[in-house]
Amino acid sequence: MPNSMIKKPLENVNGVLYIAGVSALKLAEEYGTPLYVISENKIRENYRRLATAFTRNYDKVRILYSAKANTNLSVLKILKSEGAGIDTVSAGEVFLALEAGFKPNQILYTGTSVSDEELDYILEKGVVINVDSLSQFRKMLKKTVPQTLSVRINTEFGAGHHEYTVTASKTSKFGVDGKTAMEIYRMAKNAGVEKFGIHMHIGSGIMQVDPFIKATEKLLETASIIHKQLGIAFNFIDLGGGIGVPYKPEETEVDIENFAKRLVDFFKEKIEEYGLGQPELWLEPGRYLVAEACVLLTKVNMVKETPYKKFVGVDAGFNTLIRPAMYGSYHYIVLANRLDAPLAENYDVVGPLCESGDVLARDRQLPKISEGDLLAILNTGAYGYAMSSQYNSRPRAAEVLVRDGCRELIRERETLQDLVRGQKIASWLKG
Numbered sequence: 001m002p003n004s005m006i007k008k009p010l011e012n013v014n015g016v017l018y019i020a021g022v023s024a025l026k027l028a029e030e031y032g033t034p035l036y037v038i039s040e041n042k043i044r045e046n047y048r049r050l051a052t053a054f055t056r057n058y059d060k061v062r063i064l065y066s067a068k069a070n071t072n073l074s075v076l077k078i079l080k081s082e083g084a085g086i087d088t089v090s091a092g093e094v095f096l097a098l099e100a101g102f103k104p105n106q107i108l109y110t111g112t113s114v115s116d117e118e119l120d121y122i123l124e125k126g127v128v129i130n131v132d133s134l135s136q137f138r139k140m141l142k143k144t145v146p147q148t149l150s151v152r153i154n155t156e157f158g159a160g161h162h163e164y165t166v167t168a169s170k171t172s173k174f175g176v177d178g179k180t181a182m183e184i185y186r187m188a189k190n191a192g193v194e195k196f197g198i199h200m201h202i203g204s205g206i207m208q209v210d211p212f213i214k215a216t217e218k219l220l221e222t223a224s225i226i227h228k229q230l231g232i233a234f235n236f237i238d239l240g241g242g243i244g245v246p247y248k249p250e251e252t253e254v255d256i257e258n259f260a261k262r263l264v265d266f267f268k269e270k271i272e273e274y275g276l277g278q279p280e281l282w283l284e285p286g287r288y289l290v291a292e293a294c295v296l297l298t299k300v301n302m303v304k305e306t307p308y309k310k311f312v313g314v315d316a317g318f319n320t321l322i323r324p325a326m327y328g329s330y331h332y333i334v335l336a337n338r339l340d341a342p343l344a345e346n347y348d349v350v351g352p353l354c355e356s357g358d359v360l361a362r363d364r365q366l367p368k369i370s371e372g373d374l375l376a377i378l379n380t381g382a383y384g385y386a387m388s389s390q391y392n393s394r395p396r397a398a399e400v401l402v403r404d405g406c407r408e409l410i411r412e413r414e415t416l417q418d419l420v421r422g423q424k425i426a427s428w429l430k431g
């Protein structure tokens with residue numbers, strides 16, 4: 001039976017998983033496991049589908065890739081070459097964006113709980129700043145008057161695949177309320193800021209357009225009050241990221257044409273109603289662009305049966321992919337070296353960490369698994385490597401880029417030496 005999850009860039013070639021024309025077995029052999037394999041063309045396709053759907057309805061759309069999903073420089077360069085700007089949240093992400101060749105005016109920085117040192121770095125680089133608090137703005141004004149300023153609004157309407165990924169609500173730490181925003185914009189205008197934006201990001205992993213519409217209504221209402229009271233014209237209105245992708249076979253993908261049309265129609269209706277002119281519409285997708293472009297290859301170290309359970313022990317754990325442990329997220333898994341084998345057993349797929357929560361999949365139906373088999377964990381391009389760690393002193397995985405049958409290493413596997421890099425033994429312990 002054809003497997004609906006095996007679709008471009010994945011392929012079943014005589015029972016072996018291929019990614020963009022490259023054999024998973026070959027990749028595992030050549031680069032070792034665990035290994036993140038990223039398809040360049042899939043990222044490009046995702047970008048084009050999204051950009052087309054939105055620009056079809058409004059020509060002043062700008063897409064800023066949300067770097068936190070995957071900061072590999074090659075991924076950043078791919079999206080840059082497609083015309084994306086970039087959404088960043090730390091000095092590190094700004095640094096990587098600059099390394100990848102983005103110009104400061106293509107980079108938006110939205111920090112929260114921003115340190116003085118980070119603020120200095122951001123200001124020095126001259127990127128566009130989206131402030132998250134009045135205190136951050138006060139500190140900024142003491143140092144400089146930015147040319148452009150955006151404010152993150154807490155719309156109080158949020159959504160997301162897990163409570164940890166909802167970023168707008170009455171109790172959220174993110175953004176500011178309308179009154180505080182008014183104060184910031186007033187100070188900014190008086191200080192001589194010339195260009196303005198307004199921003200929201202309501203959460204992550206959202207499959208419906210309705211929460212976006214509800215929050216956009218609140219955002220634009222706030223924008224209209226600010227516009228009326230302060231005479232500020234907004235150059236851009238940023239609706240954030242958050243568009244989800246299906247992870248389970250029974251989930252359907254977001255109908256992006258319909259999603260874009262409904263959201264943009266609503267946006268246009270409201271900016272007209274409020275007399276907000278023709279601001280640019282910015283979006284900050286992360287997951288939508290990269291999640292489905294990557295599989296994580298992991299080798300089976302152990303098969304174990306207890307009186308109660310069957311376990312498949314692999315070489316990737318929550319140090320490699322934390323989403324299942326952190327959010328209970330589901331990632332589809334296939335037996336990459338025998339794709340046609342019939343489903344046979346229920347296994348817990350577990351990693352090598354000394355933690356009971358080190359589970360990648362619970363009670364998952366899989367073919368009969370043997371030691372030495374190769375599993376592929378799907379849709380791991382977003383918040384996969386980016387959230388990985390060295391926990392249990394396990395060096396981080398490698399990343400490979402694939403395209404039209406070609407492959408290239410884009411991040412070396414860490415070595416044991418990386419575990420001591422930067423460490424210093426206290427002088428009194430030496431000897």
Ligand code: LLP
Binds near residue numbers: 204205
């Ligand atoms: N913009 C801002 C300000 C954000 O905070 C985020 C994500 C995005 C854009 C991109 O959201 P996306 O389009 O990727 O949903 N680690 C979680 C997701 C956390 C997202 C945090 N912020 C996960 O693995 O599901």
